[in-house]
Amino acid sequence: MQKISQSTIQRLPLYYNLAKNLLKTGKDFITSSFISDIVGVDDTLVRKDVAAIGCAGKPKFGYNLRELILYLEKFLGFNNQKNAVIIGAGNLGTALARYANFKKYGLHIIALFDKDPKKIDNERVFNTNKLKSYVKKNNVEIAILTVPGDFAQAVADTIIDAGIKIIWNFSPTSLSTPGEVFVWNQDLVSGFLTLSKLSEINMLKNK
Amino acid sequence: MQKISQSTIQRLPLYYNLAKNLLKTGKDFITSSFISDIVGVDDTLVRKDVAAIGCAGKPKFGYNLRELILYLEKFLGFNNQKNAVIIGAGNLGTALARYANFKKYGLHIIALFDKDPKKIDNERVFNTNKLKSYVKKNNVEIAILTVPGDFAQAVADTIIDAGIKIIWNFSPTSLSTPGEVFVWNQDLVSGFLTLSKLSEINMLKNK
DNA sequence: TAGATTGTTAATCGATTAACAATC
């Protein structure tokens, strides 16, 4: 299998969303230049990305829409349902837990943890001191960290100890983890700062 | 001014968070190799990034921590307070609005909009039909889109018409916008799919 | 002074874009 770059992987969900939207309009085919126009990625690159997941197009028509969608769903692993827990039942953690859509894409959030007794109902939200045993018992693959930065490393240590190999880190702290643990940082403040600076540069460019 | 790459800009907030944490421990200096170890970025690259924002280090010591923090704050624009509105007062939109931290970093969320009458209080949450006039009246620079994908383009058209030049797009829809409008996509489902696939590749690598 | 660390120039690597052949 040829290796697929991170950049390609990050673009595929964009193609997927677009393909699903186009399907609603009753279209049967989608061309690389159509995708290019809307997603803002060069059409050659779109074709390379699509080729990389093994989906072939038809000259003069483009890609069969349903087929492309199936290839994307298969590649992105919609059907490998994964259990996840959220640590930190604050605003963001709670919002993520309520976002029903995740399940369709393979992310099944089965519990939240917090150390604030007021948030604990022992049904959906548990005390953080039960985190380790819960993870071991319930086949949890993913931990979603929505705790304040000061606690992130300690929580990470705990869940790694319990066997977690995938961390979706919404905290502002860079985590020190062993090589076999995969961390995906999604701190939204960092996101905002990046957006803010890049937009500034974009303004200057358009002056 | 030399141009600073998007990759550099995306790393700077990571350095910033680390620097702030280290400050709490009473340290006065921070070295590029220390940053490298924790953030997971080559130390040469760290030095280039820091040099790019004009901050100079001291051989044998590293960077003065407070000085580095000041340079980062200045570059990332913490003091340019920007007004923002959130469109879509669902779980995520509401959570973002409640996240008080944003204000420290220059993001001032001054109102939310929704079309569901049950969510409207005409104090913090307004009817979407007032969006355009509100944006024009209140010096709103940033629109945060947390609406379902089907409505994203229509909302985008409205706010662009009202003069918005920066969109933080949490919806799963790629937006068609004029070149002077800057869009930063942060769809969390796409985020999860990327995380999921990359972690899979990471697993294989570690077998 | 010796040694650690910064700063910079050159080399490498990989991603994107350009050119164009293949094909429906």
Add this chain to the structure above:
DNA sequence: TAGATTGTTAATCGATTAACAATC
């Protein structure tokens, strides 16, 4: 057949890494 679009190879571009000189 002609033309549009895919698929692929080559060229370009930019980001990262390596090597090493400068400096405190």
